[in-house]
Amino acid sequence: MDLSDLRTRLGAGKLFHAYIVTGGNAETRESAGQLIARAAVCAAPSGAPCGVCRDCVKALRGVHPDIETVDRTAREHTVDSLREVRSRVAVVPNEAARSVFLIRDADAMNVPAQNAMLKIFEEPPAHAVFVLLAENPQRLLETVRSRCETVNLTPAPTRAQSETDDAARAVIDALSRRDDLMLIRALLPVDKLNRETVPAFLESLRRQAVDAFAAGKLTEDTVERLSGTLDKADKMTAVNVSAVHIAAWMLSSLCSEA
Ligand SMILES: [Zn+2]
Structure with a gap:
């Protein structure tokens, strides 16, 4: 699907607890991840992300307190590097109804890190939404993939x-x-x-x-x-x-x- 298809789906209101965004290129994956994040925090009753509510505007400015991006600090995401994320997942959001954890290069999570995330995916708190950006989703465990909605983007020219x-x-x-x-x-x-x-x-x-x-x-x-x-x-x-x-x-x- 392209970004326009994704927007239509999100606007229809169904939001999953966890997404794997793959396909496209690094930029379109990031855009799709940000789009899901905005839809998750948007305060509009329908058609999220509306683009005009306080949550959408803060998200667009990159300062929404309930959207956390997780970057890799080494070659792999390890359990240690994800520990802070795990500690915050249970915390209720500050401003929006949901909190979003956008994990860049999620396919660089090593197996122990993936197992740690799997524990969260199995019983996610109602407010948490995870977005895993992954160029190579086959590097993710089948058990992780099966708990996520996959967004497969069309290649960008x-x-x-x-x-x-x-x-x-x-x-x-x-x-x-x-x-x-x-x-x-x-x-x-x-x-x-x-x-x-x-x-x-x-x-x-x-x-x-x-x-x-x-x-x-x-x-x-x-x-x-x-x-x-x-x-x-x-x-x-x-x-x-x-x-x-x-x-x-x-x-x-x-x-x-x-
Ligand atoms: Zn909005």
């Missing part, structure tokens, strides 16, 4: 990815300068994107917005406006609105005069 990243960068640049003319120019190439590349463009905007906010280039207001715009644009993509219409709508939604 690398050349198209760099084009969508460039297009997204131009939009972020225009927003940081609050320059509407630049924004018009930045959104012009979007009409050349197609049904496969528009979702990648929108996700690239999300990723770059997080970085731009962290670097102080975008204000909180702009990030919120962008977040709401992107979520509506995602919904348009899901119902096959053409790229040229999405670009026009994004322009009207993002212009600083609006």
